Amino acid sequence: MSFLVLEGLTKRFGDQAAVDSLDLVVEQGEFVSLLGPSGCGKTTTLQMIAGFVEPTSGSILLDGRDLLAIKPSQRGLGIVFQSYALFPHMTAAENVAFGLEMQGVPRAERSQRVSETLALVGLAALADRYPRRMSGGQQQRVALARALVIRPRILLLDEPLSNLDAKLREEMQIELRQIQRTVGTTTILVTHDQAEAMALSDRIVVMNKGRVEQIGRPHEAYEKPASAFVAGFLGKTNVLPAAVEQRNGAAVASIGDGSWPLPAEASGRVTVSVRPEKIAFIDQADCSLAGTVRTRIFQGNHWLYQIDTACGLVTVIRQNAGEMMPAEGAAVRLTWRPQDMTVSPAGQDGRI
Amino acid sequence: MTAVAVSRGWTPWLLAGPALLLFVGIVLVPLAMTVLLSFHDWGQYKGIEPVLILKNWREIIDDSYFHEMFARTLRISVLVTLIAALLGAPEAYILNRMKNPWKGIFLLVILGPLLISVVARTLGWALLFGGETGVVNKALLELGVIEAPLPFMFTETGIVVALSHVLMPFMVLSVWAALQRLDPQVENAATALGASHFTVLRRIVLPQVMPGVLSGGIIVFALAASAFATPAIIGGRRLKVAATLAYDEFLNTLNWPLGAAVAVLLLVALIVIIVGCNRLVERRYAQVFQ
Amino acid sequence: MSRNGPLALAFHTLFVTFILAPILVVCVVAFTPEGYLSVPTDRVSLRWFRAIADYPEFIDAFWNSVWLAAASSAIAVGFSVPAALAIARYDFTGREALTALFLSPLMVPHVVLGIAFLRFFTQIGLGGTFVGLVLSHIVIVFPFALRLVLSSAVGMDRAIEHAAISLGASDFAVFRRVTLPLILPGLASGWALAFIQSFDEVTMTVFIAAPGTVTLPVRMFLYIQDNIDPLVTSVSACVIAITVVFLVVLDRIYGLERLLVGRGSGDGA
Ligand SMILES: Nc1ncnc2c1ncn2[C@@H]1O[C@H](COP(=O)(O)OP(=O)(O)OP(=O)(O)O)[C@@H](O)[C@H]1O
Numbered sequence: 032m033s034f035l036v037l038e039g040l041t042k043r044f045g046d047q048a049a050v051d052s053l054d055l056v057v058e059q060g061e062f063v064s065l066l067g068p069s070g071c072g073k074t075t076t077l078q079m080i081a082g083f084v085e086p087t088s089g090s091i092l093l094d095g096r097d098l099l100a101i102k103p104s105q106r107g108l109g110i111v112f113q114s115y116a117l118f119p120h121m122t123a124a125e126n127v128a129f130g131l132e133m134q135g136v137p138r139a140e141r142s143q144r145v146s147e148t149l150a151l152v153g154l155a156a157l158a159d160r161y162p163r164r165m166s167g168g169q170q171q172r173v174a175l176a177r178a179l180v181i182r183p184r185i186l187l188l189d190e191p192l193s194n195l196d197a198k199l200r201e202e203m204q205i206e207l208r209q210i211q212r213t214v215g216t217t218t219i220l221v222t223h224d225q226a227e228a229m230a231l232s233d234r235i236v237v238m239n240k241g242r243v244e245q246i247g248r249p250h251e252a253y254e255k256p257a258s259a260f261v262a263g264f265l266g267k268t269n270v271l272p273a274a275v276e277q278r279n280g281a282a283v284a285s286i287g288d289g290s291w292p293l294p295a296e297a298s299g300r301v302t303v304s305v306r307p308e309k310i311a312f313i314d315q316a317d318c319s320l321a322g323t324v325r326t327r328i329f330q331g332n333h334w335l336y337q338i339d340t341a342c343g344l345v346t347v348i349r350q351n352a353g354e355m356m357p358a359e360g361a362a363v364r365l366t367w368r369p370q371d372m373t374v375s376p377a378g379q380d381g382r383i
Numbered sequence: 384m385t386a387v388a389v390s391r392g393w394t395p396w397l398l399a400g401p402a403l404l405l406f407v408g409i410v411l412v413p414l415a416m417t418v419l420l421s422f423h424d425w426g427q428y429k430g431i432e433p434v435l436i437l438k439n440w441r442e443i444i445d446d447s448y449f450h451e452m453f454a455r456t457l458r459i460s461v462l463v464t465l466i467a468a469l470l471g472a473p474e475a476y477i478l479n480r481m482k483n484p485w486k487g488i489f490l491l492v493i494l495g496p497l498l499i500s501v502v503a504r505t506l507g508w509a510l511l512f513g514g515e516t517g518v519v520n521k522a523l524l525e526l527g528v529i530e531a532p533l534p535f536m537f538t539e540t541g542i543v544v545a546l547s548h549v550l551m552p553f554m555v556l557s558v559w560a561a562l563q564r565l566d567p568q569v570e571n572a573a574t575a576l577g578a579s580h581f582t583v584l585r586r587i588v589l590p591q592v593m594p595g596v597l598s599g600g601i602i603v604f605a606l607a608a609s610a611f612a613t614p615a616i617i618g619g620r621r622l623k624v625a626a627t628l629a630y631d632e633f634l635n636t637l638n639w640p641l642g643a644a645v646a647v648l649l650l651v652a653l654i655v656i657i658v659g660c661n662r663l664v665e666r667r668y669a670q671v672f673q
Numbered sequence: 674m675s676r677n678g679p680l681a682l683a684f685h686t687l688f689v690t691f692i693l694a695p696i697l698v699v700c701v702v703a704f705t706p707e708g709y710l711s712v713p714t715d716r717v718s719l720r721w722f723r724a725i726a727d728y729p730e731f732i733d734a735f736w737n738s739v740w741l742a743a744a745s746s747a748i749a750v751g752f753s754v755p756a757a758l759a760i761a762r763y764d765f766t767g768r769e770a771l772t773a774l775f776l777s778p779l780m781v782p783h784v785v786l787g788i789a790f791l792r793f794f795t796q797i798g799l800g801g802t803f804v805g806l807v808l809s810h811i812v813i814v815f816p817f818a819l820r821l822v823l824s825s826a827v828g829m830d831r832a833i834e835h836a837a838i839s840l841g842a843s844d845f846a847v848f849r850r851v852t853l854p855l856i857l858p859g860l861a862s863g864w865a866l867a868f869i870q871s872f873d874e875v876t877m878t879v880f881i882a883a884p885g886t887v888t889l890p891v892r893m894f895l896y897i898q899d900n901i902d903p904l905v906t907s908v909s910a911c912v913i914a915i916t917v918v919f920l921v922v923l924d925r926i927y928g929l930e931r932l933l934v935g936r937g938s939g940d941g942a
């Protein structure tokens with residue numbers, strides 16, 4: 032049976048829907064990320080699960096029980112806040128012990144579990160330090176330990192790494208994933224960093240303007256984005272206008288001077304998105320688009336091209352395999368496989 | 384920072400309830416009773432009679448004694464406000480340009496007196512200028528600079544000077560707060576564009592701190608108009624202002640209804656003036672206030 | 674390099690003299706060895722400080738003031754905490770009006786309040802009592818307490834309380850273990866500022882104090898009305914000294930600028 036079920040979850044502020052009928056099923060032990068641009072409703076979703084925001088409509092079931100009927104303090108969820116929200120007047124150990132105290136765990140067991148958990152996040156040495164005297168990364172670990180020590184049924188993380196610098200963030204990502212594997216707690220992570228979401232999660236929920244665009248495994252969402260928005264948000268993509276017509280009973284998309292057989296159903300004017308690394312240079316072929324190299328940038332393991340075409344500027348990334356590559360100003364033809372295209376209705380934007 | 388939570392029914396009213404009850408019971412009710420009192424009748428032998436008449440109000444409106452007294456109160460308040468603005472605003476500017484630790488020390492020295500008893504501060508002025516024994520008077524007499532002691536006690540000048548001293552910190556505080564919102568780079572930018580120091584002051588700094596001066600002026604004016612201890616000590620029993628007059632009616636003459644009418648008139652006049660000035664300031668300086 | 678020119682510094686010197694002279698002269702004259710008001714020239718004496726002990730009116734009035742200030746500011750802080758939380762945490766109709774009402778004692782002249790309280794307390798039988806004094810002082814110091822408690826409640830990250838709730842804390846546990854400790858500095862400074870305001874209040878109190886409940890500033894005021902002698906000077910010097918100590922302590926723990934302006938430029942705390 033599914034562990035956490037969100038059904039038709041909606042939150043309106045005035046007439047604006049911050050979260051619009053969101054459906055999500057999370058399995059026990061799973062690591063799920065809510066990914067989307069700023070203001071798309073990620074925090075609001077998390078806060079509804081935590082109980083700090085009351086949904087306008089919809090339901091939340093945890094282990095078959097209605098979570099909305101339970102007071103926030105009784106839900107038994109571990110939360111790590113974006114600002115960490117550590118208790119500034121308590122030491123690291125006291126912060127971690129707070130939840131156990133509230134549960135009435137006896138003193139001996141309490142201190143044992145506190146030191147175990149502090150050790151788990153690598154902070155055994157700093158137990159008696161106040162948060163003010165800790166680095167961002169250390170505060171972050173205390174916040175994680177404080178949430179984990181109560182053995183929460185779900186761990187909710189709201190952009191836990193966004194206040195850390197790039198290097199520390201990568202280290203913490205790896206550590207977070209390891210800790211989550213060790214304790215096996217079902218985890219929901221909110222982030223607007225697509226790399227973080229892909230690195231950490233079993234599944235990604237891509238959100239836009241309060242709605243779910245796609246739910247899927249990271250690789251699947253990247254390779255088979257459900258829309259131009261998802262394609263644009265997860266990595267870079269080229270967005271090209273195309274016209275679809277029927278030829279000999281099959282759908283064919285005309286893009287500039289080239290045409291491609293369409294893998295999906297579509298008709299009329301559409302938008303096609305193609306990832307830069309899926310595009311290759313070719314001498315002559317049916318499925319190809321003419322262009323001129325505007326800029327060529329060498330980036331070590333790959334080349335980054337900007338090509339002027341009839342459909343606008345197209346970005347192309349080619350592996351540096353030691354071959355001769357087209358120079359700036361050269362006339363080239365671009366090609367890609369039909370299955371590398373994501374087709375969405377015209378006008379829907381998924382810019383990089 | 385999380386946004387303010389949307390109202391959850393009665394919770395905020397329950398939280399604010401005790402204080403609200405206190406204020407309704409101990410502020411609004413007594414004030415209303417005072418307004419009512421100002422319409423009651425009073426006689427030397429019959430005391431207060433709970434009727435509703437306009438006798439006290441007519442007396443205030445007709446009697447030139449009250450006109451003179453209210454005019455004096457207004458004159459003193461205006462002068463005090465002007466002096467506070469003319470001295471306090473430049474001082475706040477100079478203070479703001481000082482370096483630490485001097486800035487902090489002098490801020491403490493200038494704002495600190497705000498918390499020192501008004502009676503003690505006014506006593507200081509009486510000691511400095513009070514008659515022949517006044518410290519300054521005595522020194523000047525001995526030096527032969529003056530022949531008779533400077534008139535200070537029981538004069539309007541004395542009240543104005545002492546009140547300016549008592550209320551000065553409010554003006555400095557208000558201008559100081561306005562200066563803190565000023566971007567220091569703007570002055571440098573103007574200087575870099577070739578403006579002289581004086582031009583920078585007049586064209587860049589002054590317009591931006593003007594709201595601070597005006598709101599400080601409103602505070603100083605209101606407090607000067609309702610000041611009691613300082614005019615009572617310096618002005619003595621002879622030179623009365625609105626507040627000391629009300630005190631007299633209450634505790635010496637015992638004509639409470641008349642005293643209440645004086646107090647209510649003072650309150651209403653102040654509210655009208657303050658609200659009017661606020662309107663003017665806000666309209667004039669709307670763009671600077673945001 | 675000084676950023677102020679010589680003219681500005683001269684102005685500043687005169688200004689500071691203007692501010693300090695009346696206060697310093699009180700403290701200096703208090704040390705006179707003579708029986709009349711004078712600046713001690715050849716020697717200083719504590720005779721007028723010793724003389725205070727012979728005037729129980731001043732001693733009694735001092736203790737009246739202390740108890741009155743302590744009680745009324747403590748009660749005002751007590752009332753202001755839930756009120757500040759309501760104003761800081763909730764967005765409800767009437768919030769602005771409520772705040773204006775709570776801050777109104779700053780705007781209503783104290784003479785008017787004194788008259789209103791005199792009438793009111795006489796009517797309900799509390800005239801001249803200590804209870805009446807406490808009630809009236811609660812009201813006049815309330816805005817000061819509220820402002821400081823409010824600014825610490827507003828400055829507090831709501832997520833910290835949410836964290837405590839998510840860890841299973843009851844409403845009361847959240848308040849006692851998290852909210853209260855975090856707003857404590859604001860609360861303490863609010864109490865201290867309220868204490869000074871109550872301790873110095875004279876205009877309103879002069880109306881409602883009875884001979885047995887007279888406060889120190891009122892006693893000083895009434896004394897000065899009759900005559901000015903070195904005794905009242907030494908009493909004033911003591912009051913100034915107490916206030917200055919209070920002031921310096923407050924400045925150290927909270928920052929005077931933050932206390933008076935709202936949020937200061939320094940980090941304080
Ligand atoms: N208390 C509130 N009152 C009114 N509108 C709100 C409130 N809280 C959130 N919103 C609105 O709801 C929308 C979603 O907000 P939310 O905080 O969930 O976004 P988010 O995805 O977490 O964004 P970010 O990445 O910036 O944190 C936003 O448009 C926001 O302005």
Ligand SMILES: [Mg+2]
Nearest residue numbers: 073074075189
């Ligand atoms: Mg968010």
